[in-house]
Amino acid sequence: MNDDTRDASGHDPDAKHDERGGRDVTTRDRIEHQPNPDERGTRLSAAIGLLGLWLVVQAVWLNPAPGRFWNAVLVGGALLAVGAYNFHRRANEEFGSAGVATFAALLGLWLVASPLLFGGESGTAAAAAGEVVVGLLAVGFGTYSAVAIRNRRKEADARSTATYDRTGQ
Template sequence: MSTTPDDRSDTDASGTDRSASRSDRDVINTDVIQWVSALAALVGLWLVASPFLIESTEAAIWNNTLVGTAIFLFAGYNFYRLTKDRLANVSVASLAVLLGLWALVSPFAIEMGSTDLATSTMIAGLVVAGLTAYSAYANSSAEAPERARTQA
């Protein structure tokens, strides 16, 4: 009698269950990504505060306030999802990456008022882009945490 793919068990030659090892490898550590999202949210708050603490133009105030607030909300939303044992939203993290990249290049597009603010904005943008890109990548290829699957 021949075996069809449906008849075969999901074990390898040594008798190890392959499905268990596959799922262990793909389950994300939400604690690490949670801290990544929290750090990105804090950097967003720094973007909001920085034009009020460093010499700036009105355009820089508007830019950093709007971009920083959006980054704070997006990263905060993903932080909240991760505290509830759900995966972070990859689309939201991707939008935060784009906002981080905008913050990185915005000093070249608008007058910031001082080189200190321009440098601070570029560094904050680079940090946000890196953190949220990592979050988006890690969450795009992961399975839901074990507790999240039981709640759904």
């Protein structure tokens, strides 16, 4: 049974409400959504980005074979972009993206496996060891970041998105 007896024509348009005197939306009428006010996770995202930067610098510095060089540059650039994206989101008081963090972990797995796939003759041992170390760190940071984002989203309050416009009251 619908017990809604409200009637819009019964509202007195001359009644005083909030005395703001215009049609502008005030800060009192807007509810801001800040799910991550402490900017948690920015250092973790920065670490993922720095791993990518290190991988690119290492590739240029050690000058491995072309296949390993481009692998390091492309994966390093992707890690840098992933870290920068989640850093930007978290620095703006939003949650990071769990999917992007998972992608960082997958890139780390690729780095761990790539020396086995490219073989021993396609670069220096230092480049291969560096890729494995960066890959293991990326797997750890990316996995931890994705799980932390997922848990924080579960614990967060429901998002308040309403903007109340009281000018017609």
